[in-house]
Amino acid sequence: MSYFFQLVVSGIVVGSIYALSALGFVLIYKSSRVLNIAHGQIIAAGAFITYALTVMVGIPIYLAFLMSMVITFFLAMSVERIFLRRLIGEPIISVIMVTIGLMSILDGLIYLTPFGTENFSFPAFLPVTPISLFGVSISWTQMVGVIVTFAMIGGFSWFFKKSTLGISMRAVSDDQLASMSIGISVPRVFGLAWAMAGLSAAAAGGIIGNITGINFDTLHAFGIIVFPVVILGGLDSILGAVVAGIIMGLIQQFASGYLDGSWGLNGTGEVMPYIILLVILLFKPHGLFGIHEIERV
Amino acid sequence: MSVNRWLATGNYFTSYKEEQRIFFTSLxxxxxxxxxxxxxxxxxxxQLDNKYMLVIDNILVAVVAVMGLNLVTGFAxxxxxxxxxxxxxxxxxxxxxxxxxxxxxILLTHAWPLxxxxxxxxxxxxxxxxxxPALRLKHLYLAIATLSFQMIFQWTINFMDFFNQGQxxxxxxxxxxxxxxxxxxxxTFWYYAILGVIVLAGFAVRNLLRTRYGRCLVxxxxxxxxxxxxxxHPGFTKVYAFALAGFLAGVAGALHAYLYRGVGVxxxxxxxxxxxxxMAIVGGLGTLHGSFLGPLAIKLLDLQVERLSEWVGNHLTIATNLATALKPLSFGLVIVLFLMFEPRGIANWWRIVRSYVKLWPFKY
Known part of the structure; x- marks a missing residue:
């Protein structure tokens, strides 16, 4: 039984990071209807910047974490400004393909740095001995990671519910023409959505980097696993992203905990989300919390 | 009125059938x-060296695959x-x-066309x-479905003993x-074989687009x-576009397997x-010419990038894995730049040159 609870705990840890990664993706989709295929690369960039600031420059890690969020905020904003601003009004298919190209560009740029191929790990700044409770253990990094994740998600929810900017972003996602007519600058909102997505991606990257170590493949995989999460949660729901992230984390941990090794299966945790994704697309395409206005063809 | 069969000065179609001809003039x-x-x-x-022949064969295999991709992404x-x-x-x-x-x-060695x-x-x-999923959903979701198929495929090959775990x-x-x-x-043998496949597939695709099924896609x-x-029926049309693309991709895969005499993930x-x-974007989405020009351009770019990184690697000691960095970088830049500045691809340049030559000495 304690094995089960151990899986639950690690599932929640992984899942909350998925939720944070998916959050940025949902932000961009919600405001501008763009699927950002390059999200994993932005997450990776956030982790690398955090690492570079802490280890190579020598800034304390909490400060470095915040700084990397700020840097990625402007990075994502400039990405939107340079590549996507001039595509506003183009068919959505070419905008998505631009993000595919962007993914390739960022891949190339990351491979130019040592981060592309080598592994790094953050210096330990929290107690190394894990917290143990009723036979279930959780490390301090994971604990702090989960807390930061939920704090960020809470912050974003507040931002969207209460602040003027957040409300104007929601307005744009609802109806672009109507929000233009009441004086909201739609391009600015798009830029802001990208910037916020970059910020949350950097936070996710920093946390993943602390938990699993810095490895481009792992970080990149977090960017792709975002798709099953957002499809399960419904593409444009922040609550959906959070719930689906945790569900996906649990499913992954259970799959690799119980299925691996039996019937000659291996690494089922990696593939299960994608199988679920295909099944959801077939039977419940708007996900758990997505709005039901998907156009049937 | 006598008709000049070699040069046309304009369109004088009197029926839809005439407009759908593949060749407008004898030229x-x-x-x-x-x-x-x-x-x-x-x-x-x-007589080319085997090394260059392999490059050419490679381009041809990519042409077959991109024809399929162009059907699903370009036309549908x-x-x-x-x-x-x-x-x-x-x-x-x-x-x-x-x-x-x-x-x-014997099936593999003798009945290889089968x-x-x-x-x-x-x-x-x-x-x-x-x-x-196309039966119910629009393209955004389909992009994600194909992405997840890519991940499932890679996992299946990498973890199954039957597939030699990707070796x-x-x-x-x-x-x-x-x-x-x-x-x-x-x-050389496979050059001819793949060229034969391309000619067949090219005419099939070109003719498909003249039928109701092809026009359905568009x-x-x-x-x-x-x-x-x-x-x-839009849903079925999309499913069938995917099936057609899958067919051409499968053919390309089989050719790849025979050409390299081995399959690895x-x-x-x-x-x-x-x-x-x-390749599809650079060539020009939704054009048949694009399926030929795109792979040619991208593979040549690929070769040049490889050469460049080799040259830089010889002169600078730091750049050990420059090729792995420059390849995705150049692909990405090419995709983004073409989408931003020439969304209709190289096929459009071809069209411009063609109409210039056709109409010379007049401007239009």
Whole structure:
């Protein structure tokens, strides 16, 4: 039984990071209807910047974490400004393909740095001995990671519910023409959505980097696993992203905990989300919390 | 009024049938004939090194695959980020036969044209399955479905013992009427074989677009509601676009397997899917010319990038893995720049040059 609870705990840890990664993706989709295929690369960039600031420059890690969020905020904003601003009004298919190209560009740029191929790990700044409770253990990094994740998600929810900017972003996602007519600058909102997505991606990257170590493949995989999460949660729901992230984390941990090794299966945790994704697309395409206005063809 | 069969000064169509002709003038027809003749005959006069022959064969295999991608992304307007996986399905069909029946089984060595068709059909089945969500959903979701198919494919190959866990599964040389194809003739032989496939596939695609089924694809891309109102079934049309793309991808995969005499998962990764997309975009989405020009341009770019990184590697000591960095970088830049500045691709340049020559000395 304690094995089960151990899986639950690690599932929640992984899942909350998925939720944070998916959050940025949902932000961009919600405001501008763009699927950002390059999200994993932005997450990776956030982790690398955090690492570079802490280890190579020598800034304390909490400060470095915040700084990397700020840097990625402007990075994502400039990405939107340079590549996507001039595509506003183009068919959505070419905008998505631009993000595919962007993914390739960022891949190339990351491979130019040592981060592309080598592994790094953050210096330990929290107690190394894990917290143990009723036979279930959780490390301090994971604990702090989960807390930061939920704090960020809470912050974003507040931002969207209460602040003027957040409300104007929601307005744009609802109806672009109507929000233009009441004086909201739609391009600015798009830029802001990208910037916020970059910020949350950097936070996710920093946390993943602390938990699993810095490895481009792992970080990149977090960017792709975002798709099953957002499809399960419904593409444009922040609550959906959070719930689906945790569900996906649990499913992954259970799959690799119980299925691996039996019937000659291996690494089922990696593939299960994608199988679920295909099944959801077939039977419940708007996900758990997505709005039901998907156009049937 | 006598008609000049060689040069046209304008369009004088009096029926829809005339407008749908493949060759408008005899000039077009003979240029096409000459081009084909040249493509089939040049290896008789110029002996190229195996290394260069492999590059050419590689481009041709990519042409077959991109034709498929162009059907689904260009004509039907559905993004496929998993095209390399469909190509991989075709290649692994051949590999599975080699695995089950031994690589020298007569089906694989003698009946290889049949095997290529079988691989295509398996690819079509997988394409249809992945396209099934199209019955209910629009393209955004389909892009994600293809991406997840890519991930599932990679996992299946990497973790199954049957597929040698992604390590190379070898496929033997084939036999032709003249006996087993020798090592020195291998690449030239496959040049002809792939060229034959391309000619068949090219005419098939060109003719498909003249039929109601092909026009259905374009109609659904442009406005699926209008297409629905006119009695087409957009969902089935999309599924069938995916199946067709899967067929051509499967054929390309089988050709790849025979050409390299082996199948390994490293040729069918997400990175390859993106480079197929790059080829389709650079060539020109929704044009048949694009399927030829795109792979040519991207593969040549690829070679130049490799050369450049080798050259830099010789002069600077830091750059050990420059090629791995520069390749995705150049692909990405090419995709983004073409989408931003020339969304209609190289095929559009070809069209401009063509109409300039056709109308010379007049401007338009």
């Amino acid at each position: 077009d027809r003979s240029a096409m004939g000459l081009l084909l003749l040249g493509l089939f005959l040049w290896p008789l006069f110029i 307007g559905l993004i496929s980020i998993g095209h390399a996986a469909f190509v991989g399905v075709g290649a692994y069909t051949i590999a599975s036969f080699a695995r089950v029946m031994g690589e020298n089984h 095997m290529i068709v079988v691989a295509g059909c398996i690819g079509a089945i997988f394409g249809g399955i992945v396209g099934l 190379t599964i070898s496929v033997s040389r084939v036999t032709w009427v003249t006996g087993q194809v020798s090592r020195s003739q291998h690449y 109609a659904v891309r442009d406005n699926d509601r209008a297409a629905d109102a006119m009695g087409m 490293e040729s069918f990764t997400l990175h390859h899917s993106i480079s197929f997309l790059a």
